Amino acid sequence: MSDHMTSDEFRRHGHEMIEWIARYMEEVERYPVRSRAQPGDIFRALPPAPPDTGEPFEDVMRDVERILMPGITHWQSPNFFAYFPANSSGSGILGELLSAGLGVQGMSWLTSPACTELEMRVLDWCVELLDLPRAFLSGAGTGSGAGTHAGGGVIQDSASSATLCAILAARERALDGLGGADQSGLPRGAAARKLVAYASTESHSSVLKGMRIAGFDDTQLRQIAVDDTFAMRADRLAEAIQDDTRAGRIPFFVCATVGTTSSNAMDPLAAISEVLRLTALARQAPGHASAWLHVDAAMSGTAAVCPEFRGMHNGLEHADSYCFNPHKWMFTNFDCDCFFVRDREWLVRALAIEPEYLRTGASGVVNYRDWQIPLGRRFRSLKLWFVLRHYGVRGLQRRIREHVALAQEFASWVDASAEWELLAPHPLNLVCFAHRDGNERTRAILEAVNASGGLFATHTVLGPGAAGSAGRFAIRLCVGQTYTQRSHVEAAWTAFRQAADAPAES
Numbered sequence: 288m289s290d291h292m293t294s295d296e297f298r299r300h301g302h303e304m305i306e307w308i309a310r311y312m313e314e315v316e317r318y319p320v321r322s323r324a325q326p327g328d329i330f331r332a333l334p335p336a337p338p339d340t341g342e343p344f345e346d347v348m349r350d351v352e353r354i355l356m357p358g359i360t361h362w363q364s365p366n367f368f369a370y371f372p373a374n375s376s377g378s379g380i381l382g383e384l385l386s387a388g389l390g391v392q393g394m395s396w397l398t399s400p401a402c403t404e405l406e407m408r409v410l411d412w413c414v415e416l417l418d419l420p421r422a423f424l425s426g427a428g429t430g431s432g433a434g435t436h437a438g439g440g441v442i443q444d445s446a447s448s449a450t451l452c453a454i455l456a457a458r459e460r461a462l463d464g465l466g467g468a469d470q471s472g473l474p475r476g477a478a479a480r481k482l483v484a485y486a487s488t489e490s491h492s493s494v495l496k497g498m499r500i501a502g503f504d505d506t507q508l509r510q511i512a513v514d515d516t517f518a519m520r521a522d523r524l525a526e527a528i529q530d531d532t533r534a535g536r537i538p539f540f541v542c543a544t545v546g547t548t549s550s551n552a553m554d555p556l557a558a559i560s561e562v563l564r565l566t567a568l569a570r571q572a573p574g575h576a577s578a579w580l581h582v583d584a585a586m587s588g589t590a591a592v593c594p595e596f597r598g599m600h601n602g603l604e605h606a607d608s609y610c611f612n613p614h615k616w617m618f619t620n621f622d623c624d625c626f627f628v629r630d631r632e633w634l635v636r637a638l639a640i641e642p643e644y645l646r647t648g649a650s651g652v653v654n655y656r657d658w659q660i661p662l663g664r665r666f667r668s669l670k671l672w673f674v675l676r677h678y679g680v681r682g683l684q685r686r687i688r689e690h691v692a693l694a695q696e697f698a699s700w701v702d703a704s705a706e707w708e709l710l711a712p713h714p715l716n717l718v719c720f721a722h723r724d725g726n727e728r729t730r731a732i733l734e735a736v737n738a739s740g741g742l743f744a745t746h747t748v749l750g751p752g753a754a755g756s757a758g759r760f761a762i763r764l765c766v767g768q769t770y771t772q773r774s775h776v777e778a779a780w781t782a783f784r785q786a787a788d789a790p791a792e793s
């Protein structure tokens with residue numbers, strides 16, 4: 288008897304697995320959305336050591352249901368309104384399955400030309416889909432080495448990795464502008480210690496994390512104040528850059544956010560890029576004087592499939608890099624972040640190392656291992672390709688418009704209510720709101736609603752209050768799960784109002 292699963296067994300269990308997933312999709316609404324497991328429950332229920340001899344597939348699946356399912360928080364429930372969506376779809380899941388079935392490791396063009404070239408093509412499609420600057424197109428066959436000065440897109444595992452790569456590319460460009468002052472090797476030399484980066488106080492934590500991983504001190508990231516819409520103040524950015532320049536420091540990186548995690552604020556890209564242009568001129572620095580502008584549109588970028596939401600990208604033509612996550616709002620299961628650069632040279636210079644055992648002799652090709660942190664890479668473009676071909680542009684537009692309309696309707700109910708209020712602008716699919724009785728009451732309502740299991744929403748704290756008091760505790764309702772419909776959003780509103788009406792527990 289073979290230890291391996293035979294192809295007949297695979298066929299049988301594969302059909303069973305697809306059936307299991309299809310049933311899960313049909314029934315997911317019946318589960319409490321947030322897992323009720325207590326810390327350690329799942330760990331304790333699992334045996335401390337692997338089995339000595341192989342077990343039947345059926346036994347494994349029984350434990351999936353018995354042990355794991357109670358520990359699942361159902362991100363694919365239409366009543367999931369927490370954090371941000373990590374939605375999926377039948378077409379994306381099947382693309383993922385095919386990727387596993389082919390088992391390709393696409394580190395170099397040669398290790399599977401289709402893996403590289405489909406990714407290039409699909410990322411170019413995304414430039415068309417979101418109407419991104421054409422400088423981000425890869426233009427097949429332009430080469431991946433330094434000196435090409437061509438743009439291009441690459442799939443990263445996450446927006447966090449995209450931001451880290453952008454920081455590394457920006458550092459490369461800044462140090463090059465100083466005449467290679469950092470040739471002394473790692474860790475950073477004196478030149479790198481002068482570099483400073485900027486992001487708003489509302490930017491994602493991955494910016495600070497990326498700076499740390501890149502070897503910078505926390506003090507090398509300036510946190511720029513936001514206005515009353517929670518968007519970065521371009522005037523404050525200009526002041527910070529001028530102060531740093533006067534002190535002999537070198538502004539090298541700015542991260543602007545299109546759709547902040549907390550409240551969906553839109554940093555003003557056009558004003559920010561104008562600040563970068565003017566401050567670079569004023570510095571009269573040699574070489575690449577302007578700081579690198581990276582735009583993080585992790586969730587909200589997807590909205591640009593609809594022309595009416597593309598205003599948030601005004602000024603993007605000046606950005607050096609951009610990312611958005613199809614694994615958040617574009618029906619492509621985790622992980623899939625699309626990262627674009629205007630000039631691939633800096634990314635490749637920062638990340639390319641070619642030991643003898645990786646040399647392939649293929650020239651004029653893209654080796655995506657040089658565009659990311661790890662060496663190995665999965666065939667992620669398959670699932671994105673499947674999704675784009677299944678929905679088509681119009682299908683995606685329909686779904687995104689639907690989600691935005693639902694969030695807008697929810698906001699209108701909040702706005703019309705005497706007991707509740709909106710706490711931030713709601714340009715797309717995220718609504719931040721609170722009970723007028725204040726923070727503690729709002730927090731208690733959210734906890735009661737989440738404990739009921741009927742839906743899951745999360746919170747944020749927005750802005751400092753008057754006279755230095757704490758900020759406002761806001762419930763965030765984010766619409767974006769694949770199967771969320773009006774009935775689910777209506778039920779959520781009812782649940783919040785009922786929890787507010789229920790007598791407080793003494």
Ligand SMILES: Cc1ncc(COP(=O)(O)O)c(C=O)c1O
Pocket residue numbers: 371444445446447448491493544546547548583584585586612624
């Ligand atoms: C604006 C923004 N940037 C970055 C991230 C991080 O995303 P990822 O999990 O893909 O690293 C998020 C997710 O919350 C986000 O909202």
